[in-house]
Amino acid sequence: MGDQKDALMKIITTLAAKNEETQNFVYVLKQTLQNVETNSDKVVADLEGEFSSLYSILDELKESMMTKIKQERASKIYELQSQLTACSKALEGSEELLDLANQTLEMAGTEEFNQAARQIKDSVTMAPAFRLSLKAKVSDNMSHLMVDFSPERQMLQALKFLPVPSAPEIDTLKCLVADNCVTVVWKMPEEDSKIDHYIVEYRKTNFEGPPRLKEDHPWMVLEGIKDTEITLSGQRFDTRYMNFRVKACNKAVAGEFSEPVTLETNAFVFKLDPTTCHQNLKVEDTSAEWDAMGGKVQEIKTREKENKGRTASPVHSPARSALQSPKRIPSGRSGRDRFTAESYTVLGDTLIDGGEHYWEVKYDRDSKAFGVGVAYRTMGKFDQLGKTSASWCIHVNNWLQVSFTAKHNNKAKILDVPVPDLIGVYCKYDEGQLSFYNARTKQLIHSFRAKFTQPVLPAFMVWCGGLSVHCGLQVPSIVRCLQKRNSGTSSSTASLT
Numbered sequence: 354m355g356d357q358k359d360a361l362m363k364i365i366t367t368l369a370a371k372n373e374e375t376q377n378f379v380y381v382l383k384q385t386l387q388n389v390e391t392n393s394d395k396v397v398a399d400l401e402g403e404f405s406s407l408y409s410i411l412d413e414l415k416e417s418m419m420t421k422i423k424q425e426r427a428s429k430i431y432e433l434q435s436q437l438t439a440c441s442k443a444l445e446g447s448e449e450l451l452d453l454a455n456q457t458l459e460m461a462g463t464e465e466f467n468q469a470a471r472q473i474k475d476s477v478t479m480a481p482a483f484r485l486s487l488k489a490k491v492s493d494n495m496s497h498l499m500v501d502f503s504p505e506r507q508m509l510q511a512l513k514f515l516p517v518p519s520a521p522e523i524d525t526l527k528c529l530v531a532d533n534c535v536t537v538v539w540k541m542p543e544e545d546s547k548i549d550h551y552i553v554e555y556r557k558t559n560f561e562g563p564p565r566l567k568e569d570h571p572w573m574v575l576e577g578i579k580d581t582e583i584t585l586s587g588q589r590f591d592t593r594y595m596n597f598r599v600k601a602c603n604k605a606v607a608g609e610f611s612e613p614v615t616l617e618t619n620a621f622v623f624k625l626d627p628t629t630c631h632q633n634l635k636v637e638d639t640s641a642e643w644d645a646m647g648g649k650v651q652e653i654k655t656r657e658k659e660n661k662g663r664t665a666s667p668v669h670s671p672a673r674s675a676l677q678s679p680k681r682i683p684s685g686r687s688g689r690d691r692f693t694a695e696s697y698t699v700l701g702d703t704l705i706d707g708g709e710h711y712w713e714v715k716y717d718r719d720s721k722a723f724g725v726g727v728a729y730r731t732m733g734k735f736d737q738l739g740k741t742s743a744s745w746c747i748h749v750n751n752w753l754q755v756s757f758t759a760k761h762n763n764k765a766k767i768l769d770v771p772v773p774d775l776i777g778v779y780c781k782y783d784e785g786q787l788s789f790y791n792a793r794t795k796q797l798i799h800s801f802r803a804k805f806t807q808p809v810l811p812a813f814m815v816w817c818g819g820l821s822v823h824c825g826l827q828v829p830s831i832v833r834c835l836q837k838r839n840s841g842t843s844s845s846t847a848s849l850t
Contacts, residue, residue, distance in 0.1 A: 555597045
């Protein structure tokens with residue numbers, strides 16, 4: 354009894370699931386049927402509108418051409434009737450003279466005859482018939498107004514529904530990712546003169562290969578593109594890849610999307626690590642601000658944030674794990690290892706142990722002191738940036754005596770260049786190159802030549818002011834060229850390296 358009941362329950366469950374599936378399918382069919390009727394009415398209305406437009410054009414052309422024929426006819430009739438009237442009057446006068454001449458011939462008296470003959474001669478000389486042109490002013494030919502619509506008729510007979518555009522093909526060999534710009538190039542598999550524009554969709558991702566059905570980032574849409582390429586400039590690459598797809602549109606319908614492509618967007622992405630910052634620094638993801646009231650208040654806030662649970666932390670969240678760099682350190686220091694005393698320092702959360710990287714820093718002009726560079730993770734909590742062998746930086750001092758210096762291992766070199774408001778930092782770890790640029794003009798400020806013995810972290814110092822970090826940037830082409838050009842020259846900072 355129990356087995357049969359279980360079997361029956363399974364059957365009931367299967368039937369219920371099948372019924373629900375069938376009901377859903379019935380709903381889909383009904384909705385599809387309704388859509389067919391709606392879409393059919395729409396295309397019929399569109400078709401009637403297009404033909405009405407053609408009829409209107411043909412009627413206008415017919416009216417215009419008929420008017421031209423009527424004008425030509427009226428003009429010729431007027432000329433011919435005028436000429437006919439003139440000729441008729443001349444003919445009447447000529448016949449009268451002819452009758453008078455015949456009557457004169459019958460006169461008997463010589464004197465009377467001679468006088469009449471002279472009068473007739475004078476009248477003939479002045480007769481209109483002898484001053485008329487006996488050639489018609491206009492012809493009866495109307496062939497120049499004949500028409501032959503055979504080509505147009507064939508064209509009209511060839512009218513048909515617009516074909517759905519083919520899917521474009523993205524040319525990955527011509528696509529380019531450089532200087533935080535992405536250029537995507539595509540082509541149609543065959544010539545299609547009916548194409549009106551293209552639609553491009555793109556989204557960010559951290560997964561190589563074909564786009565996944567489910568992705569954290571939505572597709573972004575660019576419409577009305579007339580050319581077969583597009584450039585997205587000023588991008589911030591906070592993911593490793595970008596997906597792209599394109600579809601073509603004519604006046605009526607859009608085609609299918611192209612096969613999507615995935616382009617790699619190499620860039621250095623990091624955040625400021627709040628667990629390393631000095632207690633008088635208020636740190637967000639990419640900004641730090643001096644807080645004279647920091648200390649215990651800041652420490653309590655940080656501990657509360659750390660105690661909310663590992664799964665809620667951006668570092669440990671599974672939803673964010675794909676966004677984290679494999680070199681990102683989950684927890685740089687505990688609260689007791691924060692920078693303290695007069696260091697006023699905070700480190701980035703992503704290690705650099707190879708390759709070349711670039712980021713930019715903007716600082717408040719009112720800051721009394723500011724520094725940017727790199728440091729080992731082992732830099733002591735009492736150490737100031739640039740005053741130990743574990744850190745390299747450029748330093749701005751706006752307090753008491755203004756100075757702009759490059760610092761390393763407690764040695765400083767005065768930099769005789771204006772202090773830019775936006776500083777670019779270039780680090781090529783394997784060759785020990787650390788360079789600083791005016792990020793707006795790409796003028797070189799200073800270069801260190803070092804031999805890094807362990808991974809480094811972006812490092813920042815600020816006192817009585819604030820700073821913001823711009824990351825997700827690729828190494829600018831001009832910076833890379835300048836580095837290659839200067840690689841063969843001797844270092845001007847040997848005393849600091």
